[in-house]
Amino acid sequence: SASNQNGGRSGARSLSPSPVSDDLQKIDVNPPKGTRDFPPEDMRLRNWLFHNFQEVSRLFGFEEVDFPVLESEALFIRKAGEEIRDQLYCFEDRGNRRVALRPELTPSLARLVIQKGKSVSLPLKWFAVGQCWRYERMTRGRRREHYQWNMDIIGVPAVTAEAELISSIITFFKRIGITASDVGFRISSRKVLQEVLRCHSIPEHLFGKVCVIIDKIEKLPLDVIKNDLKSAGMSEAAIEELLRVLSIKSLTELEEILGGAGEAVADLKLLFSLAEKFGYSDWIQFDASVVRGLAYYTGIVFECFDRDGKLRAICGGGRYDQLLSTFGGDDIPACGFGFGDAVILELLKEKGLLPPLNHQVENIVCALDHNLQGAASMVATTLRGKGQSVDLVLESKPLKWVFKRAARINAQRLILVGTTEWQKGMVGVKILSSGEQYEIKLDKLE
Numbered sequence: 001s002a003s004n005q006n007g008g009r010s011g012a013r014s015l016s017p018s019p020v021s022d023d024l025q026k027i028d029v030n031p032p033k034g035t036r037d038f039p040p041e042d043m044r045l046r047n048w049l050f051h052n053f054q055e056v057s058r059l060f061g062f063e064e065v066d067f068p069v070l071e072s073e074a075l076f077i078r079k080a081g082e083e084i085r086d087q088l089y090c091f092e093d094r095g096n097r098r099v100a101l102r103p104e105l106t107p108s109l110a111r112l113v114i115q116k117g118k119s120v121s122l123p124l125k126w127f128a129v130g131q132c133w134r135y136e137r138m139t140r141g142r143r144r145e146h147y148q149w150n151m152d153i154i155g156v157p158a159v160t161a162e163a164e165l166i167s168s169i170i171t172f173f174k175r176i177g178i179t180a181s182d183v184g185f186r187i188s189s190r191k192v193l194q195e196v197l198r199c200h201s202i203p204e205h206l207f208g209k210v211c212v213i214i215d216k217i218e219k220l221p222l223d224v225i226k227n228d229l230k231s232a233g234m235s236e237a238a239i240e241e242l243l244r245v246l247s248i249k250s251l252t253e254l255e256e257i258l259g260g261a262g263e264a265v266a267d268l269k270l271l272f273s274l275a276e277k278f279g280y281s282d283w284i285q286f287d288a289s290v291v292r293g294l295a296y297y298t299g300i301v302f303e304c305f306d307r308d309g310k311l312r313a314i315c316g317g318g319r320y321d322q323l324l325s326t327f328g329g330d331d332i333p334a335c336g337f338g339f340g341d342a343v344i345l346e347l348l349k350e351k352g353l354l355p356p357l358n359h360q361v362e363n364i365v366c367a368l369d370h371n372l373q374g375a376a377s378m379v380a381t382t383l384r385g386k387g388q389s390v391d392l393v394l395e396s397k398p399l400k401w402v403f404k405r406a407a408r409i410n411a412q413r414l415i416l417v418g419t420t421e422w423q424k425g426m427v428g429v430k431i432l433s434s435g436e437q438y439e440i441k442l443d444k445l446e
């Protein structure tokens with residue numbers, strides 16, 4: 001027989017609504033390419049990590065700030081050929097504005113400092129933990145978002161600020177069990193590059209572009225680096241001298257080449273002597289090849305690496321004394337770092353240092369009769385009022401189910417609300433670890 005639109009026989013009118021309407025469609029339940037969900041077990045690890053970020057920031061007297069994930073694209077448009085620019089997650093909004101998902105936090109921080117102007121007193125010590133984005137066309141399976149911890153000191157020209165920032169990162173590492181045997185900091189100053197470029201009369205405006213090219217020295221063949229430097233306007237002689245200086249691994253040798261009068265050597269010597277006083281000399285080394293890939297750094301730059309050499313940089317940062325003035329703000333010195341949430345977790349996994357983090361609830365409360373559901377809600381509310389966590393069983397369930405759930409949520413106590421006990425104003429308590437059980441007046445329960 002002919003089937004009607006509901007798949008039934010002709011003449012027989014289906015009373016139920018059509019099984020499949022136009023609105024229903026099977027959606028992709030995975031998150032967008034390059035992004036992550038945080039189911040409870042991953043969220044617990046993320047919260048643990050962020051709690052340590054926040055605790056260290058508190059120990060160092062920093063104030064928390066945040067900014068919109070969506071920013072004007074103009075904040076990130078720099079002409080130095082940075083990867084961060086090539087991968088900008090940008091679009092035109094419905095108001096025809098060019099906007100971007102922030103790829104980093106520093107420009108937003110600079111914008112807010114300028115916005116605050118004279119209403120804030122320097123130095124500012126601000127920190128943020130925020131999601132940052134990049135759009136990689138060729139998703140080589142790489143992520144398009146990560147969370148970054150940033151700490152920034154605004155208004156301090158001396159390298160005491162950089163020494164403090166490095167100390168904060170080391171404090172974080174110590175909190176989570178990472179030692180100087182696991183990781184190290186490579187430290188240099190872009191003033192090294194600057195002094196070499198000046199010796200060869202390379203114009204200042206090429207500085208950022210040259211730094212971005214040099215940052216790729218470990219990732220690209222040397223002849224590509226040389227060609228890029230030549231295209232950027234450097235002579236063969238300047239390139240050779242630059243590469244020679246970049247291979248220096250000791251401050252003594254650097255001083256021999258650059259002399260002791262320049263800012264680069266002075267800054268680095270002071271930083272290493274402060275490190276001695278902080279007690280973290282074992283964590284750091286001078287390495288002239290460190291330049292970092294952001295165009296706006298102007299002085300000390302540093303990055304943290306895993307000594308086994310298996311992972312990408314764990315974090316990085318430096319001084320950016322010109323950024324605020326390039327945004328039209330005053331000439332205010334600044335330095336900071338970014339610390340992503342991904343590589344550190346890979347390192348902790350490598351080192352067997354991931355913390356055991358289970359869901360835990362102090363109480364599971366269950367009515368033994370459906371007429372006592374209200375009473376169970378009162379018990380739950382009483383306990384919650386005393387700061388106790390409660391998983392309230394919300395439907396009539398067999399006790400076997402309740403015990404299974406109690407085990408699954410790592411409940412410490414089972415509170416049973418039964419008719420006989422409740423008539424006496426009492427509830428049943430079972431300590432799930434020991435099996436001990438007793439009855440108690442509700443107002444005595446704590």
Ligand SMILES: Nc1ccc(Br)nc1
Binds near residue numbers: 084134145
């Ligand atoms: N800048 C940036 C943003 C997002 C990811 Br994932 N990596 C780097």
